[in-house]
Amino acid sequence: MSNFKRADGRAADELRPVTMKVGVLKKADGSAMVSLGDTVAVAAVYGPRELYPKHLQNNERAILQCNYTMAPFSTKERVRPGPSRRSVEISKVTREALEPALFLEEFPRSTIDVYVVILQANAGTRTAGINAASLALADAGIPMRGLVTAIAAGKIEDTYVLDLTGDEEEITACDLPIAYIPREKKFTLIQMDGDIPPEDVKNIIKLAVKGCETLHEHQRKALLGKWSKEGS
Amino acid sequence: MGILKKERDFVLPGDKIVESLDYLPGKNCFRDGNSIYSKRVGLVSFKGRVIEVIPLTGMYIPEPGDMIIGEIKDVQFSGWAVDINSPYQAFLPLSGVREFIDPAKMDLSKVYGIGELIYAKVTSVGPSKGVNLSMRDPSARKFKNGRIIKITPVKVPRVIGKKGSMINLIKERTACRIYVGQNGVIWLQGENEPLAAKAIKMIEEMSHIEGLTNYIENLLKNEGKIKGQVMK
Amino acid sequence: MNIQNQYIRNLITKGDRIRGRALDQYRDIVIEKNPIKNAEGSALVKIGKTEVMVGVKLDIGEPFADTPDEGILIAGAEFSPIASPEFELGPPGENAIELARVVDRGIRESKCIDMKKLCIKKGEKVWMVNIDIQPLSHDGNLIDAAGIAAIVALMNARLPKLEDDKVVYGEKTDTTLPVNDIPIPVTVAKINGKLFVDPDLEEEDSIDARLTITTKSNGNVCALQKGRTGSFSFEEIEEAIKISVRKGKEIREIVKSLKT
Numbered sequence: 001m002s003n004f005k006r007a008d009g010r011a012a013d014e015l016r017p018v019t020m021k022v023g024v025l026k027k028a029d030g031s032a033m034v035s036l037g038d039t040v041a042v043a044a045v046y047g048p049r050e051l052y053p054k055h056l057q058n059n060e061r062a063i064l065q066c067n068y069t070m071a072p073f074s075t076k077e078r079v080r081p082g083p084s085r086r087s088v089e090i091s092k093v094t095r096e097a098l099e100p101a102l103f104l105e106e107f108p109r110s111t112i113d114v115y116v117v118i119l120q121a122n123a124g125t126r127t128a129g130i131n132a133a134s135l136a137l138a139d140a141g142i143p144m145r146g147l148v149t150a151i152a153a154g155k156i157e158d159t160y161v162l163d164l165t166g167d168e169e170e171i172t173a174c175d176l177p178i179a180y181i182p183r184e185k186k187f188t189l190i191q192m193d194g195d196i197p198p199e200d201v202k203n204i205i206k207l208a209v210k211g212c213e214t215l216h217e218h219q220r221k222a223l224l225g226k227w228s229k230e231g232s
Numbered sequence: 233m234g235i236l237k238k239e240r241d242f243v244l245p246g247d248k249i250v251e252s253l254d255y256l257p258g259k260n261c262f263r264d265g266n267s268i269y270s271k272r273v274g275l276v277s278f279k280g281r282v283i284e285v286i287p288l289t290g291m292y293i294p295e296p297g298d299m300i301i302g303e304i305k306d307v308q309f310s311g312w313a314v315d316i317n318s319p320y321q322a323f324l325p326l327s328g329v330r331e332f333i334d335p336a337k338m339d340l341s342k343v344y345g346i347g348e349l350i351y352a353k354v355t356s357v358g359p360s361k362g363v364n365l366s367m368r369d370p371s372a373r374k375f376k377n378g379r380i381i382k383i384t385p386v387k388v389p390r391v392i393g394k395k396g397s398m399i400n401l402i403k404e405r406t407a408c409r410i411y412v413g414q415n416g417v418i419w420l421q422g423e424n425e426p427l428a429a430k431a432i433k434m435i436e437e438m439s440h441i442e443g444l445t446n447y448i449e450n451l452l453k454n455e456g457k458i459k460g461q462v463m464k
Numbered sequence: 465m466n467i468q469n470q471y472i473r474n475l476i477t478k479g480d481r482i483r484g485r486a487l488d489q490y491r492d493i494v495i496e497k498n499p500i501k502n503a504e505g506s507a508l509v510k511i512g513k514t515e516v517m518v519g520v521k522l523d524i525g526e527p528f529a530d531t532p533d534e535g536i537l538i539a540g541a542e543f544s545p546i547a548s549p550e551f552e553l554g555p556p557g558e559n560a561i562e563l564a565r566v567v568d569r570g571i572r573e574s575k576c577i578d579m580k581k582l583c584i585k586k587g588e589k590v591w592m593v594n595i596d597i598q599p600l601s602h603d604g605n606l607i608d609a610a611g612i613a614a615i616v617a618l619m620n621a622r623l624p625k626l627e628d629d630k631v632v633y634g635e636k637t638d639t640t641l642p643v644n645d646i647p648i649p650v651t652v653a654k655i656n657g658k659l660f661v662d663p664d665l666e667e668e669d670s671i672d673a674r675l676t677i678t679t680k681s682n683g684n685v686c687a688l689q690k691g692r693t694g695s696f697s698f699e700e701i702e703e704a705i706k707i708s709v710r711k712g713k714e715i716r717e718i719v720k721s722l723k724t
Contacts, residue, residue, distance in 0.1 A: 088557075092558040096692060100694055185698070190675060193569045195685075200685075
């Protein structure tokens, strides 16, 4: 290991300060806000609800629709509103990260709609969005096999680094975001860009899993915060 | 191995409730390997060998036998389409009404017109959630006036109380007629409607508070005295 | 899930495949280089009945502000109805966008093109490399076919003639693009915990999940993309990487053998 020091003083395997809150939006059936450092994601869930047009309905299961958007003011340079190729791809991988955790077969013909908005961006927006969406789905009472957690990791100099910031993204040898269902030890999102040997891929994934396990505890606390008082 | 949660323990999606093949997963639970897990945010309930989770949040999903309050949305040739505050629209067929109707000779909207409210029984739910209703239950009726309030469907049991204790208390103290639909729609009528509505909303919001019955009893006693001046 | 999907899934679970292939066996790969005269570089890749054409068009443009001395790489895909009855006209959908972005990532992250050599005048003029992916026949595994076609098209592209810093199309020079590696994407599909490569369309309709792993000549991984609604375990990811390094090497040999 090299002695790479992070600008914000974190240990290599340390997350940025995490805040998670469930039930932050009034009108949604389920909602959550997740921030990791300066990255802030809000997610709303509606449904299960009727799906129109009818020909999109599936008689055997609910369909899951996800939309990821960056607010125009979320980055230093204004983000042009409307879908971009990036946001379409992230919406797709977000849906595919969440769907394995859901019992969609319980709600034939309906839709479950997930909307993720990034209010402030400093790297790791797709993973913050997935963490928030997973909480919002639980908050909406959607049946789940377990919570979905997500985080990115990378490698700077010779050090594996968890939860990259925007500045760190500039110098990392790779950016590898995962989504992970801790209960099942299953990966539901795996992406990477970079240039590293297979051994590094494995080690970075292992580091990201550790991050996910910590985030899972944060998610549990956030849901307990809203709902456990109902348990008396 | 063994039983990890006890009656009324708070659980989250993916939480293990028992690790044993002696139990069966009931509502809102699933088996994975030797263990039974919760699908939803809720409270554990043991029913003999069957484990259920009573959800704390979520949509109304119809089940046969439920009494619901619905709104007529469409008059069709062979019956009525009914909104039941659920992802699934219900259907009230001609065979489900008490009167004999010959659709060739009679205007169905004279029986139930669009916008009218009914208290009806769910008779069947098909595999893809086709929902049929009936008005042949003795308690079924059409509402001609009065008002409705909507509450979170999972809170309906709290509003009803043990063996109807809570709702009877409200009926008694406010002299209102009240019908509670399992789908979270509540109809009420009577001089002291605002007070009854306030009590119901309070139960929804404070369902987790200990001694809720006493609290509601006090509310009804104090505010019930100032007839006609009840605050909303 | 229809009968056919179930049948395919049962076969794979037993280690068999509907067309009798081994789990780690690609369909025949046929590569044709530069079939398109008007493109600066092009390639047609056939994997079984899947056919993907990739054309590389070069143009001159302004560099991005944060990389004033580097060329620009742009990959796009259009799923025209010519390739499949399932494809519809209209702006690119999420599958087309994902395909283009996975191919883009593999090329870009492998640094197989020396982008600095594409600078003509720092801060003002650089070469823009447009990679356009046009599936001609969709019988599964478009990602691998498109990725192979893209790198072959790049390797065989020649810069067009310049006159007063303007491109004269149709007149190619002998200068090739500065391509120094061959990144190869290998998509590993999964059914019931069984991993296999190069799913055809019927198999693709039946899979739980897929993981595309792009590797370089030195065995390094330069892009990952998981797709579909299933999941992978850590051991499966390890296994998939092993498979993709091995299959990537085989395909790279085919690509190298084309080079004249």
